[in-house]
Amino acid sequence: MKTSNSENAGGQPGNGKAIHSFMDAVAGEAEQYAQDHTSPMSPLLEEVERYTLNETSYPSMLTGRVEGRFLQLIVALSAGRSVVDVGTFTGYSALAMAEALVPDGRVVTIEHDPANADIAQAFFDRSPHGGKIELRRGEAIDVLKSLPAGATDIVFIDADKANYLSYYHESMRLLRDGGLIIADNALWYGRVFEPEDEDSKAMALFNEEVNADDRAEKLFLTLRDGIYLIRKKTL
Secondary structure (H helix, E strand, O other), X not given: OOOOOHHHHOOOOOOOOOOOOHXXXXXXXXXXXXXXXXXXXXXXXXXXXXXXXXXXXXHHHOOHHHHHHHHHHHHHHHOOOEEEEEOOOOOHHHHHHHHHOOOOOEEEEEEOOHHHHHHHHHHHHHXXXXXXXXXXXXXXXXXXXXXXXXXXXXXXXOOOXXXXXXXXXXXXXXXXXEEEEEEEOOOHHHOOOOOOOHHHHHHHHHHHHHHOOOOEEEEEEOOOOOEEEEEEOOO
């Protein structure tokens, strides 16, 4: 759910009521039902969730149990060993995927905000899986460009919306054939249907360009605020 744009990061619709996902806007009971019927996360991840909801300015940026368990299952089922997490925030997604990785697996997570990076690193340091995580501080596009081509199994994109397309193109370069991109906020609170603000237009354009990309197999999921699951074809 993460974004660096403070105007939209809180998920504030026109009436000022906070929403955490598109599901909250159309079927909050279904979202709660899904969470209640999803396996709990580790105690440390539950602590990260409580901290994020109670101590941060933009709690809607939390990945949360349902999406966190989805990420873990994708990592486990794909037998991925190398993961790139674009947008660390308080560390939930990186830690969730690290827990699902094999012992010699590695997550490179990227965060440009120093305060968020410090919070996340403190949680990583307390986890038995923290050694699998490398936190890179800086602009995501610069870090992505520094990583080797064809060596990554999974990329999770959950950062500023204006740069999603740039992150996507770099992620396709990083991925091995058959690798996966998981792009969060693909519905962007439903604003992609009639995009007006710049972030909504950026997300709508991202969805259309991914859909037209012959290099990839795509599955658009209406999980939480929308997840675009993308597999790089073997050519």
